[in-house]
Amino acid sequence: MSYVITAPCVADYSCVEVCPVDCISPMPDDSGFDAATQLYINPVLCVDCDACREACPVNAIFAEDQLPEKWLDYIGINAAHFQSHTQTVAEVRHDK
Amino acid sequence: MISERPLRIAIVGSGPAGMYAAGHLLEGPGGTFINGGLNQIVRRPVEVDVLERLPTPWGLIRSGVAPDHPDKKRMAAIYDSIARRQGFRFIGNVQVGRDVSPADLSQWYDGVIYAVGADDERRLGITGEDLRGSDSARAFVSWYNGHPDFSDLQFDLRCERAVLVGNGNVAMDVARILFSPISALHNTDIASHALDALGKSQLKEIVILGRRGPEHAAFNYPELMELGELADTAISVEGADLSLTPENADYETQLKVAALAKLCKEKSQGSRRIVFRFNAAPTAIVGGGQVAQINVVDRRDQSEQVLNAGLVLAAIGYRGLAIDGLPFDDVRGVIPSCDSRIVDNGIAIAGAYVTGWIKRGPKGIIGSNKKCARDAVTAVMVDVDSNLLPMEGTLSAAQVLEAINARVSVTLGFSGWQKIDRQEQSDGRAQGRPRLKMTATGAMLGLVTAG
Ligand SMILES: Cc1cc2nc3c(=O)[nH]c(=O)nc-3n(C[C@H](O)[C@H](O)[C@H](O)COP(=O)(O)OP(=O)(O)OC[C@H]3O[C@@H](n4cnc5c(N)ncnc54)[C@H](O)[C@@H]3O)c2cc1C
Ligand code: SF4
Ligand code: SF4
Numbered sequence: 285m286s287y288v289i290t291a292p293c294v295a296d297y298s299c300v301e302v303c304p305v306d307c308i309s310p311m312p313d314d315s316g317f318d319a320a321t322q323l324y325i326n327p328v329l330c331v332d333c334d335a336c337r338e339a340c341p342v343n344a345i346f347a348e349d350q351l352p353e354k355w356l357d358y359i360g361i362n363a364a365h366f367q368s369h370t371q372t373v374a375e376v377r378h379d380k
Numbered sequence: 381m382i383s384e385r386p387l388r389i390a391i392v393g394s395g396p397a398g399m400y401a402a403g404h405l406l407e408g409p410g411g412t413f414i415n416g417g418l419n420q421i422v423r424r425p426v427e428v429d430v431l432e433r434l435p436t437p438w439g440l441i442r443s444g445v446a447p448d449h450p451d452k453k454r455m456a457a458i459y460d461s462i463a464r465r466q467g468f469r470f471i472g473n474v475q476v477g478r479d480v481s482p483a484d485l486s487q488w489y490d491g492v493i494y495a496v497g498a499d500d501e502r503r504l505g506i507t508g509e510d511l512r513g514s515d516s517a518r519a520f521v522s523w524y525n526g527h528p529d530f531s532d533l534q535f536d537l538r539c540e541r542a543v544l545v546g547n548g549n550v551a552m553d554v555a556r557i558l559f560s561p562i563s564a565l566h567n568t569d570i571a572s573h574a575l576d577a578l579g580k581s582q583l584k585e586i587v588i589l590g591r592r593g594p595e596h597a598a599f600n601y602p603e604l605m606e607l608g609e610l611a612d613t614a615i616s617v618e619g620a621d622l623s624l625t626p627e628n629a630d631y632e633t634q635l636k637v638a639a640l641a642k643l644c645k646e647k648s649q650g651s652r653r654i655v656f657r658f659n660a661a662p663t664a665i666v667g668g669g670q671v672a673q674i675n676v677v678d679r680r681d682q683s684e685q686v687l688n689a690g691l692v693l694a695a696i697g698y699r700g701l702a703i704d705g706l707p708f709d710d711v712r713g714v715i716p717s718c719d720s721r722i723v724d725n726g727i728a729i730a731g732a733y734v735t736g737w738i739k740r741g742p743k744g745i746i747g748s749n750k751k752c753a754r755d756a757v758t759a760v761m762v763d764v765d766s767n768l769l770p771m772e773g774t775l776s777a778a779q780v781l782e783a784i785n786a787r788v789s790v791t792l793g794f795s796g797w798q799k800i801d802r803q804e805q806s807d808g809r810a811q812g813r814p815r816l817k818m819t820a821t822g823a824m825l826g827l828v829t830a831g
């Protein structure tokens with residue numbers, strides 16, 4: 285399983301501050317941060333510790349199996365952030 | 381020379397940038413996230429005064445973020461907890477540049493951080509822009525959020541079609557609010573004058589104009605998907621072929637365009653319609669006193685089209701407003717700075733800093749301002765340690781308040797705002813709403829000063 289960041293995210297990186305394995309991206313000093321429209325959790329590295337969900341001020345984080353139906357697509361959106369560009373673009377086109 | 385007294389810093393503006401700056405100056409026990417981990421960046425006692433031109437704090441959290449996004453409005457709780465820290469003081473109803481000058485502040489404080497946001501807007505620059513029924517999306521948003529400067533505006537929604545110029549997230553917010561069921565809006569803190577006007581709406585169609593193609597659309601994925609949740613509302617696209625999005629577009633763009641195509645397919649029916657019109661630029665707004673139509677040119681073949689419309693809102697960007705006594709970059713609409721230090725003709729002004737939208741321009745979301753404010757506070761701390769702050773002649777907290785009250789007839793502290801806050805919430809409860817916003821400065825100040 286993994287944790288997943290969804291639509292309400294305001295990129296205030298409270299989750300980054302508490303994540304024990306640094307699996308949330310972009311971090312505030314990464315080049316992509318200022319333009320980021322949300323942050324993402326790397327599903328391969330996440331250890332399901334729940335710390336980020338507790339820290340999030342806007343309830344944007346859910347355990348994958350607790351995701352509201354309308355945000356199920358954020359599983360793929362979070363994962364895609366950590367995959368290579370060509371691969372994910374192919375997936376988006378395939379979905380369509 | 382290490383002084384005994386606390387460092388005294390003024391922050392101008394109580395939006396996200398100003399409140400994060402206060403939070404970093406009055407650093408919590410956990411420290412500040414910098415260089416990949418939590419570290420202490422403030423090593424001396426600090427007192428912070430936050431000066432706000434309105435009686436109410438939190439900037440665009442209150443007057444920008446859409447009322448139907450209560451999760452995001454909850455950011456106010458974060459700022460509220462910062463405001464309760466030792467050393468914090470709120471001074472409301474003081475406009476810097478009018479009531480007190482930047483020169484006053486630099487004399488009264490060791491340092492000043494300007495976090496005044498973007499209190500102006502970009503204009504279309506076409507004829508008819510000033511007709512009744514034509515306004516900025518900023519005015520419309522401020523109006524539905526009950527900002528006192530905009531509460532007297534009248535938006536007549538008894539027309540069939542509204543045209544939004546620009547397709548960023550603000551346009552998405554406006555379109556969604558225009559087409560949300562009144563019953564749903566009733567459960568938000570939307571201003572009651574807006575609820576009344578929306579209740580009389582006869583809008584059947586919203587056209588959203590974008591100058592370029594879908595691959596350059598400014599909206600984000602979540603905001604687009606929310607339009608898809610509107611009941612009985614068809615979504616369509618004109619002026620572009622969604623299947624032609626360039627293969628080399630980035631992931632987010634591909635995601636957005638694919639989502640838009642899917643929405644068009646799934647939401648083809650409805651008694652109301654949202655039309656995304658791409659490659660279209662407005663050339664004139666026409667009407668006799670009141671907006672009747674907007675002329676649009678297709679930028680691919682220069683063909684012209686006339687759209688009948690009773691409401692035109694320009695959602696082409698917020699813009700910083702110059703403050704008397706501070707330098708201003710009129711092209712970018714920001715206070716010019718280098719590493720958060722305000723610069724005048726390339727030279728840093730000692731003890732003057734900037735953060736948030738007035739530093740970076742109107743881009744970035746709420747959290748972007750947290751890092752931005754952290755960097756401004758880091759600059760302040762570096763300058764204190766290098767003895768670069770003008771610390772001679774700084775006034776005490778009591779002296780500053782006296783000086784401000786000599787110029788402004790009524791100011792309010794944080795407890796004054798809390799009184800307004802409690803009143804709004806209890807008025808809301810009486811109507812089965814989360815909050816009934818007070819929208820007139822006079823009434824708010826009256827409540828605060830009444831015993
Ligand atoms: C319509 C809209 C919707 C948005 N929705 C979202 C969203 O859903 N999620 C998200 O993450 N971000 C959202 N944003 C972005 C977010 O609001 C901004 O990133 C953020 O508010 C910028 O913070 P700021 O402190 O720089 O400016 P502001 O929030 O504008 O705060 C500036 C403050 O300074 C005060 N001020 C101005 N001039 C003076 C003066 N001369 N003297 C004293 N005080 C002064 C103002 O009254 C105001 O309180 C939205 C923005 C807009 C416009
Ligand atoms: S704590 Fe929540 S809002 Fe903040 S960056 Fe993380 S997910 Fe986004
Ligand atoms: S659940 Fe734990 S490990 Fe996973 S992202 Fe959140 S804080 Fe990090």
